[in-house]
Amino acid sequence: MRFVARWCLALLLLMPVLSRADALRGTGNLGLVVERATGSVLIVDATERKSIGRVEGLGDLSHASAVFSPDQRYAYVFGRDGGLTKVDMLTSTITRRIVQAGNSIGGAISDDGALIAVSNYEPGGVKIFDARTLDPVANIPATGEGGKSSKTVGLVDLPGRRFAWALYDAGEIWIADLTHVETPAITRLTDVGKLPYDGNVTPDGRHYLAGLFGEDGVVHVDTWRAPLKAERILSGYGRGQEALPVYKMPHLEGWGAAGDKLLLPAVGHHELIAVDLRSFAEVGRTATHGQPVFAVARPDGRHVWVNFAHPFNDTIEIVDTETLKVIHRLTPGPAVLHMEFTPRGNEVWVSVRDADRIDVYDAASFAKKTEIPAQKPSGIFFTARATRIGQ
Amino acid sequence: MWPSVALASAVAIGPAAAGDADVDAARNTARLANLVRQDCGSCHGLTLKGGLGKPLTPDHLSAWSRDQLVSIVLDGVPGTPMPPWRPLLSEADARWIVEHLQQGDLP
Numbered sequence: 411m412r413f414v415a416r417w418c419l420a421l422l423l424l425m426p427v428l429s430r431a432d433a434l435r436g437t438g439n440l441g442l443v444v445e446r447a448t449g450s451v452l453i454v455d456a457t458e459r460k461s462i463g464r465v466e467g468l469g470d471l472s473h474a475s476a477v478f479s480p481d482q483r484y485a486y487v488f489g490r491d492g493g494l495t496k497v498d499m500l501t502s503t504i505t506r507r508i509v510q511a512g513n514s515i516g517g518a519i520s521d522d523g524a525l526i527a528v529s530n531y532e533p534g535g536v537k538i539f540d541a542r543t544l545d546p547v548a549n550i551p552a553t554g555e556g557g558k559s560s561k562t563v564g565l566v567d568l569p570g571r572r573f574a575w576a577l578y579d580a581g582e583i584w585i586a587d588l589t590h591v592e593t594p595a596i597t598r599l600t601d602v603g604k605l606p607y608d609g610n611v612t613p614d615g616r617h618y619l620a621g622l623f624g625e626d627g628v629v630h631v632d633t634w635r636a637p638l639k640a641e642r643i644l645s646g647y648g649r650g651q652e653a654l655p656v657y658k659m660p661h662l663e664g665w666g667a668a669g670d671k672l673l674l675p676a677v678g679h680h681e682l683i684a685v686d687l688r689s690f691a692e693v694g695r696t697a698t699h700g701q702p703v704f705a706v707a708r709p710d711g712r713h714v715w716v717n718f719a720h721p722f723n724d725t726i727e728i729v730d731t732e733t734l735k736v737i738h739r740l741t742p743g744p745a746v747l748h749m750e751f752t753p754r755g756n757e758v759w760v761s762v763r764d765a766d767r768i769d770v771y772d773a774a775s776f777a778k779k780t781e782i783p784a785q786k787p788s789g790i791f792f793t794a795r796a797t798r799i800g801q
Numbered sequence: 802m803w804p805s806v807a808l809a810s811a812v813a814i815g816p817a818a819a820g821d822a823d824v825d826a827a828r829n830t831a832r833l834a835n836l837v838r839q840d841c842g843s844c845h846g847l848t849l850k851g852g853l854g855k856p857l858t859p860d861h862l863s864a865w866s867r868d869q870l871v872s873i874v875l876d877g878v879p880g881t882p883m884p885p886w887r888p889l890l891s892e893a894d895a896r897w898i899v900e901h902l903q904q905g906d907l908p
Contacts, residue, residue, distance in 0.1 A: 515852070605882075
């Protein structure tokens with residue numbers, strides 16, 4: 411009797427350990443899907459291809475993005491309404507949430523994982539927060555050379571605890587070294603071009619590029635050169651053709667850096683422009699179904715998947731980066747907003763907003779593997795982004 | 802014989818046709834409201850409080866007349882990212898959108 415009781419006691423004591431062991435899991439195959447209309451995010455398991463949680467109360471997510479902590483446990487979600495929300499991917503809960511500005515557009519995390527930078531429209535500038543607590547640590551208002559307050563766009567992290575961003579209204583690019591966060595060291599590159607609308611850095615962290623909306627061209631900054639300078643590339647890429655109305659701004663996030671080339675959306679044209687990654691000269695073009703919004707490279711660089719602005723946003727085209735030819739076309743459904751590759755590139759997850767679905771495609775055969783229900787989904791972000799510069 | 806059949810059909814079609822028109826109108830309303838929230842919203846914010854584009858709230862829009870706003874929707878604002886929507890929207894669509902934005906009662 412005593413023996414049995416001892417065994418029962420031992421089992422009881424062991425149970426929490428057993429259940430805990432059962433609940434332990436890594437986060438490397440998790441992802442976050444923005445549900446833009448309901449202010450919620452889904453936590454998804456990329457291996458199981460299913461959602462494992464929903465987090466609500468993130469505010470206006472009509473233009474939202476996320477970055478991840480180095481341990482890939484926490485997501486930092488940047489909302490349109492200036493909200494910055496730290497989400498625990500393991501528990502599907504909000505760890506902390508602040509509203510840090512009136513209107514914001516995106517953010518980045520420093521290479522050491524210590525600082526979160528947020529790019530704001532209203533009031534224009536970049537604010538820096540402690541990644542652990544979300545307490546404010548620095549505020550960098552965006553005032554252009556002429557004293558003009560400016561919206562900020564294209565904010566990315568650079569190696570060496572630096573960030574780069576562009577001033578939309580003032581036409582400038584700023585690079586901030588936050589080694590000493592109390593006294594940010596800012597390099598201002600002025601008069602870079604009219605209305606830079608987005609910017610991004612090459613996957614090696616070296617070249618910052620900003621697309622211009624106010625003129626046909628792209629601005630290039632080689633961050634290995636000192637002093638830093640902004641150089642115009644692809645000037646006049648429209649070559650006198652009248653630009654079409656732009657119903658959705660292209661995004662340089664996730665751009666097609668494929669081997670020795672970069673595939674960029676041409677603003678106002680049904681085209682991708684291929685740029686050589688050494689000379690930064692144009693090396694070819696791809697005619698596309700509509701105006702590209704995202705051109706996302708498969709991690710091995712072999713293909714680039716492209717989605718389009720309204721009214722062609724039901725379609726995806728797949729471009730071979732060697733031949734620059736469209737090799738396949740998919741029509742997932744109404745309003746394809748975003749595409750995200752799994753870390754090794756075997757699958758692509760596609761948000762189909764007006765069908766309230768995520769579609770998962772095989773990246774080699776282009777066959778649809780499954781559908782996952784989601785409410786008006788937009789951005790899809792896998793935790794592997796934590797390991798990449800500029801994401 | 803023929804006329805009465807024709808009459809019968811006409812009677813049968815009448816209410817059904819009106820029903821279809823209602824369905825079409827409702828569908829158009831839903832289409833336009835969705836377009837404003839989702840596609841205008843990609844620059845002006847899903848809640849229309851502004852983004853890269855200006856806020857589309859009634860107090861902000863009171864600075865313009867209804868006709869001015871209809872022409873901005875249809876023909877865009879040169880030198881800014883506001884595109885002309887004429888290729889995609891009729892004048893009646895644009896007027897409907899402007900009215901509901903100014904009144905702040907987008908369905």
